[in-house]
Amino acid sequence: MTDSKKVINKILVELFKDILGIEAAALKNSEFGELTVTEFHIIESIGLDGGKTMSETALLAGVTIGTLTTSINRLIRKGAVQRKRDDNDRRVVLVSLTELGRNAYLHHEEFHxxxxxxxxxxxxxxxxxxxxxxxxxxxxxxxxxxxxxxxx
Structure with missing residues (x-):
């Protein structure tokens, strides 16, 4: 590996590590400290407009439906997300943010x-x-x- 590539590699590795670490620390030391970085990213994927299907949310978050279901269950217990069936098609599950979830979304957006x-x-x-x-x-x-x- 050339010297330039070594420097770029070191910078990228440190940059990603620092960004994730800073984000985790900033969120942990906030009023939303009970939420994990992963949960914040799920909240971000749901968005303020809400009413997204589980499939749409999983795609946006880059996770499987199974992983999303586990995260959504935790977020519901924490009071940040609500889940309901679509009125037109009861097979479809929609997720949206509660007031706590919307505040967490705005806090995370402010951090960015x-x-x-x-x-x-x-x-x-x-x-x-x-x-x-x-x-x-x-x-x-x-x-x-x-x-x-x-x-x-």
Whole structure:
């Protein structure tokens, strides 16, 4: 591996580890500390508009229906999500956020905004385009990899 590749590898590994660690710590030290990062991401997948089917939510969250069912059951016990049958088709199960879930969603969204604002503060405006291009390329790469592994 060339020196450049080693540096890039180290940066990517540390970046992912740091982002996940910071997110977990920030959420744990908030009023929503009883929710896990995974549960926040399920809440994020359900969204504020709610009324999503379990299948739609699982697809957005990148998890199986079985994994989602377990998470939804925990989120219902914690009071963040509600589940109901579709009025038109009783076979369809819809999930939506409770008031607690909506507040958690907004809190998580605020965390992401603060993280983005912090990154932008360190850059000159001319660097924005370079960062956007680099991150877009990374996102495209990871999306392709996710599809390869059946995650999206």
């Amino acid at each position: 905004q603060e993280m983005t604002n912090s990154v932008i503060e360190f850059l000159d405006t001319e660097d924005d385009g370079v960062l956007i291009q680099a991150l877009s390329s990374l996102q495209e790469f990871f999306s392709r990899k996710a599809k390869e592994y059946g995650r999206k």
